[in-house]
Structure formats: C-alpha cells, structure tokens
Amino acid sequence: MTKTAGEKEEKAASAGQDLTPPVEKAGKNQASRQSGNLQVVEFLLGKEHYAVDLFDVREVVEYTSITQLPNTPSYMKGIIDLRGEITTIIDLKERLNILEKTEQPIENSRIIVLDEKITKAKTGILVDDVLAVSTFERSDIDSTSASGGGEDAAINGIIKKKIKEKEHEKNELIIWIDIRHLLVDIGQG
Amino acid sequence: MSFIDDMKIGKKLMGGFLIVLLILVVVAGIGYVNLMDAKARQDVLYQKMQGAENLALTNAALEKMRGDIYRYIAVPADRKATSDSLKAQVAIINDNMKEFRSRPLSDADEATLARFDKAWALMQTEYTKLEQMTDAGNTAGVDAGLAAGSPAVTARAECIAAEKELVSSAFTTAAELDKTSSAAAASASMMMIAATLIAVIAGLGIAVYLSKSITGPIDMVANNLKELKKGHLSVRLNLNRKDEIGDMAKTMDTYAAGQQKWVLGTMQKIAEGDLSTQLKAADAQDEVVPALQTTIDSIRALIAEANMLSKAAVAGNFQTRGNTGKFKGGYKEVIQGVNETLDAVSTPVVAAMQTCNEYAKGNFTARFDEKIVARGDVIGFKESINNIGIQVSKALQTVNQQVGDLAASAEEANASVEEVSAGSAQVAKNASGVSVNAEKATAGVEQVQKAMEDLSRTIQDVATKSELVAKIVQDTTNFSKEGMELAQKTEQGMQGITKSSNDVNQIILEIKSQMDKISEIVNLITDLANQTNLLALNAAIEAARAGDAGRGFAVVATEVKSLAVESRTSAERISEMIASLQKQTLDAVDAVSASNTGVKEGSEALHETLASFNKIVSSIDKISQNMSEVAAAAEEQAASVEEVTASVNEVGGLMQATTREATDAAAASQESSAAIDQITKVVANVNTIVDRVTKEVSKFRV
Known part of the structure; x- marks a missing residue:
C-alpha cells in the first residue's frame, strides 16, 4: 500500500468513469433507492475508504482555518464561518479513534457539510479527502460482516467496490458509516 | 657669726632656748595687754548699764508721782497712803540719783544732771504746794497748779527729759565702746597671729642653725677618722673654732701630723735604703720609736754581712761564708740562702773548668762530673759544657764522613767527565748526520716547488x-x-x-x-x-x-x-x-x-x-x-x-x-772535548786535597 495520493485519485477518477453507467442506472432506479440502489459520498480517512449516505450530505468545502472551542471533547475540532453561518467541525478520525496520522498537510483536508435535517446545529466533518459520489447495488453491501463491532461502531455495512487494476478485477472495501448515529451521540454528549 | 662657733655647745643650746622663751614671753605679753584693754571697756560698760538702771528706776518713780498727785487730789480717803507713797517715791529718786552721781560721768552728763537737779527741786516744792492746797481745799489753786504750763508740770517734764537724755547718752557710750572693742579684738588677733608666726619662724631658724653648727663639724670629724683609718695621714680638718669640736679637730690634726712626719717619714727612709736616722723616744711609754730603732739596727747588720760576702765573691774567693749566728729569723735565712747560693755556684764552676781543660787537650770524649747534682740554670750550663764535647765530636765525625763522600764524588766526577767526553764525540758524529739530512731536505723542497x-x-x-x-x-x-x-x-x-x-x-x-x-x-x-x-x-x-x-x-x-x-x-x-x-x-x-x-x-x-x-x-x-x-x-x-x-x-x-x-x-x-780534559785534571787535584784532609781529621779523638 505504498501508493501516492495522486495515484489513488487517478484510480478513483477511473473508478468514477466506470461508475458513470451505474449513476445512470441509479437515475433509473431513483424511485426505488430505499430498496435497490445506494448513493454515497466516498472519502478518505488515513488509508481507508469510507462512505456516508449522499442524502445526509449538503456540500463539500475546502479547509479553512478552524477556531478551537474550549472545554469540549477532543473530536470537537472547533467552529468555522461558512458563508455567514457558524458551522461546528467534527474531526471524524478522532471520533472513530483512527490513530493513524495523515502525511498530507491539514490545508489539503476537506470538510463535508451535513444536511441540516439530521443535526440541530449546522455541522461539518473533517476528512482527509473526498473522492467521489457513487451509486451501489444493495447486493454489493455486506451488512452482517461488520456487526461484530456492536452499536458503538456505527457501521452500516461494508461496500465492495469493483475496480480494474492492470486488467484484473478486484474488490475495494468501503466502510459505510452511520453518520446520524455518530451525531446523535455527539448531541447527547 | 663665728662667735657662735666659738661658744661652748652647752652655752649655745642655753642661748637658743632663752631666745625661744623670750619670744614666747613677748607673745604672751601682747595677749595680756589686749585682754586688759578689753576688761577696762567691759567695766565702763557695766557702770553705764548700772547708771541706766538707776535712771530707769527714777523714771518709774517720776511717773508714779505723776499719778499719785492726781489720786491725792481725787481720793481724799486715801490721802494719807498716797502722801506716804509720794514720799517713798521721792526717797527712791534721791537714792538712785545719788547712786548715779557716784558713777564716772562725762561733762555733758554733768550738765544734764545739773538741769535735772534744778527741775527736781522745783518739782518737789510744787508738789508739796499742791498737797497743801488740796488739804486746804483750794480747788482753783490746785487746778491752776496742774494746768498745762504750770511750774509743777514743766518741772516734771524737764525732769523726765533730762533723765531720758542721760539714758540715751549712756547707750551712745555703750555703742561706742562696743565698736572700739570689736576693732581692738580684730587688731589684737592680728597681732597675736603675726607674733606667733614670727616666733615659729625664729624658733625654727635657731633650731636649724644650731643643729647645723653642731652636727656639720661632727660629721667632718667622723669622716676624718675614717680617712685616718684607711691610712690617709695627709688629711687635715683645719677647723678654726674654739668649742669642744674645735679642740677635738685640732688634737686630731696634731696626731696625724706627728704620725706622718716621724713614723711614716722614717719608714720611707728605710724603704729608700737610708738607715742614718736616729730616733729618740718621746717618753718611757712610747712603743713606736724603739720598735722603729730596732728595725733599723737589724737591717744595718744584715747589709754589712751581705757586703762582706759579695766583696769576697768579686775577689774570686768562693770559699768565704756568712756568719749565721749573728742573726735571727728571716735575716738568718737570708744569710743562709746567700751561703747556699755560693755553694751552688762554686761547685759547677770548678767541674766545668776541669772538663774544659780536657777539651783543650783534644779529648772531646770528656764530660761534666756526673756526681755533681745540677739544678735550674746550672742544668743548662752543665748540658752546654757536655754539648760542646758532643757537638764537636759529631761535627768531626760529619767532617770525616763528608771528606769520604767527597772522595767518592770526585771519582764519580771523573767517570762523568769521561762520559761527557764520549757524548761530545757522539755530538760531532750527529752533526755530520744533520748535514747529510739537510741536503736531503733541500732536494725535497725542490720537489715541492x-x-x-x-x-x-x-x-x-x-x-x-x-x-x-x-x-x-x-x-x-x-x-x-x-x-x-x-x-x-x-x-x-x-x-x-x-x-x-x-x-x-x-x-x-x-x-x-x-x-x-x-x-x-x-x-x-x-x-x-x-x-x-x-x-x-x-x-x-x-x-x-x-x-x-x-x-x-x-x-x-x-x-x-x-x-x-x-x-x-x-x-x-x-x-x-x-x-x-x-x-x-x-x-x-x-x-x-x-x-x-x-x-x-x-x-x-x-x-x-x-x-x-x-x-x-x-x-x-x-x-x-x-x-x-x-x-x-x-x-x-x-x-x-x-x-x-x-x-x-x-x-x-x-x-x-x-x-x-x-x-x-x-x-x-x-x-768541548779539550775542556773536558781540563776538568779531569781538576778532579784529580780534588782527590789529592781530600786525602790530606782525611789525614788531619783522624788526629782528633771523637
């Protein structure tokens, strides 16, 4: 796994090209998205790929300087001013106890701003990079294999993404996390 | 003040004490005179006081009469008693005034007293008149008599005035006396102090002078005695005074002079060898002069004996001896010593003469007679005589030996001369060798060139x-x-x-x-x-x-x-x-x-x-x-x-x-070979001389 971030993005880009037909498919299956297809936003935390439900996401913005708040949990990174609105920033790596440090500078990070429906206050999550918007079949998702982590893991399932690497088809594993569950915890905390 | 030195010591002391007594009497006299003076003033004061008392009593009586006369007039019942009282008062006044008059009074007092007497007589008359007028019931006359300016009142006033004047006079006198006595007391104490001081100074001066006049010369005498004890007979006191100390000093000087002139002079002459002095004893008890005379005689005899012995010795007569029987003690020892000296000198001299005779004969083996015991310098003399023999013997032996050596040396010289001769021949030979070598060297030099x-x-x-x-x-x-x-x-x-x-x-x-x-x-x-x-x-x-x-x-x-x-x-x-x-x-x-x-x-x-x-x-x-x-x-x-x-x-x-x-x-x-031949000849001559000397020396017995 010594690939550079550039190569990864290249692959992601090629994956995106591959995914163009499924997006079209997803468009066809728009009405039955609950039962059939899943639309997600893929992003990077350290070396692993994660995904959240597309309908929980409002937009993706670049990193801006974060104002730290005193006397808050360590994953509460702080607040930013997003077009006049105060937005709370959660460091998802801290929240999910990913201890791996990222090599890239924090200025290259992205903030995924979540939909206001799921949170009281406007909230964003800090991730290393946002890769793509993708649509998957339910059959590509394994919901049982990750249940060993229990409720706290907040993992909805593992998405198996088919990618081509040097003419060999291969599954890349994407961890589909339940962002609502995590933020409920925060709200309660 | 030499007259004091000439006084006897007793008189001197008596005189000193008398002077002190005189001073004491003077001091006491001054004190006595002053005391008497004070007593006289005291008496005067006393008299004045008595007089004052009399006047006071008189005054009291006058005042009483003044009252009594009114009482006489006012109280008829008591007239008799009052009249008696008046008479008693008159008697008191008269007594007191009489007593006052008997005291010493000044002229002013006498005048005042006359005034009083006149007024007093008038007052008595007037009072008697008043009594009579009262008895007669002449009230008007009485009133007139007692009115102011009446003779009775005037007289009484005059009496009192005169009496008061007298009192004041008495007090004035007393005050003056007091003043005088104070001054007298002050001057008297000054005089006393001055007199005492003079007396003390005079007494001390006399005491010091007297003690100096006595102890000074005595100390000198004592010192002189100490000097005499040490033998310093030339010391004299020469005190020119006629008291006991002067006598003592004169006797001492005379004694010292006698000792110095006769005894010391004679002894000095003896010491210098002058025995011509003939002395005469002062009296039978004189011990000094006979002793000196005996000394002179003994020394004379000793000198005569010594002269005789020395003359004999000078004449070469060593057999003469001194007569020891004539002398005693140390003098006998002297003559004996001279005799022993002569013995000690003559014996070695005789022995030495014998030995020297032997030497003269050529016998140097002869020695000083060993039987004669030699002492002191004679040991040196004896050894010298012996040494002459020994040393001459030794010298002759040495001469013998040296002559022998000389002969041997002459032979050696002969041999050496022969060697020199040979060496000289060698030199001649070497010189010709040098000539050859020099030629060779010349050839070498040419090569160098x-x-x-x-x-x-x-x-x-x-x-x-x-x-x-x-x-x-x-x-x-x-x-x-x-x-x-x-x-x-x-x-x-x-x-x-x-x-x-x-x-x-x-x-x-x-x-x-x-x-x-x-x-x-x-x-x-x-x-x-x-x-x-x-x-x-x-x-x-x-x-x-x-x-x-x-x-x-x-x-x-x-x-x-x-x-x-x-x-x-x-x-x-x-x-x-x-x-x-x-x-x-x-x-x-x-x-x-x-x-x-x-x-x-x-x-x-x-x-x-x-x-x-x-x-x-x-x-x-x-x-x-x-x-x-x-x-x-x-x-x-x-x-x-x-x-x-x-x-x-x-x-x-x-x-x-x-x-x-x-x-x-x-x-x-x-x-040089020729010269060596000459030397050989000289050596031969030396040998001949040596032979001769050997022969001569062998003649001595050594």
Missing part, C-alpha cells in the same frame, strides 16, 4: 671553466624569461575562460528563475484542477439530491470531474518534468562552478609557475655571482701559490744554513 707550479696551472683551468659556466648561465636566464612571458599569456587565456564560464552561470541562473515561474503556473493549474474537482463533486451531490431532474447534470458533473482529474494529472507531469529540468540546471551550475574551480586552480598553478620562473632567474643570478666569486677565489689561490713557492724557496735557504751550522757544531764539540 715543482708541485706548486702544477697547482698554479690547475687553478688557471678553474678560472677558464668559470667563464664558460657564466656564459651558460646567461643563456638559462634568457630561456627563463621566455617561459615567464608564455605563462603570462596563458594566464590571460585563463581569465577569458573564467569570464565565459561566469556568463554561462548567469544564463543558467536565468533559466532556473524561468523554471521557477513555470513551476508557479503549474501549481496554479493544479490548484484550479482541485477546485474544479470540488465543484464537480458538489455538482454531483446536488444532481443526486435533485433525483431524475438532475440526472443529466450529474453526467456533466462527472465529465467535469474527470476533466479536472486529467488536467491535474497533466499539471503533475509538467511539474515532474520541470523538477527534472531544474535538477539538470543545478547540475549544469555545478559543472560550471567546477570548471570555474579548475580554471582558478590552473590560474594558481600558472602563478606558481611564474613564481618558479622568478626563483629560477634569481637562483641563476646567485649562480652567476657564485661563479664570479669562484673566479676571484681562484685568482687568490694563484697568489697564495706564489707566496707558498716563495716560502719554500726560503726553506731551501734555511736548509743550507742548517748544513753550515751542523759543520760548526762538529767543530764546537771538538773544542
């Missing part, structure tokens, strides 16, 4: 070669200068290279800055691609959320995203290429700087080359200089060789002189 000529030639060669070297050196110098010029040209070429490579460096740096700018543009493109990517993502999200309506837009978004990714990839490739270009540029820079370093090193090497050429030139100069020195040295050598040749010639001359001298030496040694 030849060698010197060779050396001279060699030096000439050196000079020639030196000139050749000088020419070669000049050529070398020219070549060095050419090399230097070439090196300078090369240096100029090097500087051109350095300049060109600096230009290259400049161009490369410019390329590098252009590259940096391209790099910035590429970064901008990458940034734009990223932004586009983000926008595409957001567009995709929006499209997805829009459902079917957004499906077409989602496709566009995906396309945009892929374009963004491609442009980013291209930008990254450019970036990599530029990076590699920059690396190569840096390499080029390094290469240029390396070539610069090389050029610099070449330049330095050229400098060193130039320096080396300079050194070569200077070295060649030095060589040239050294060659000149060598040439000069060669010339000097040539000169030296000539000098050496001259010296060798001189040596040749010396050698010839040596040959001559050797011939002379041979002649001289023949002459």
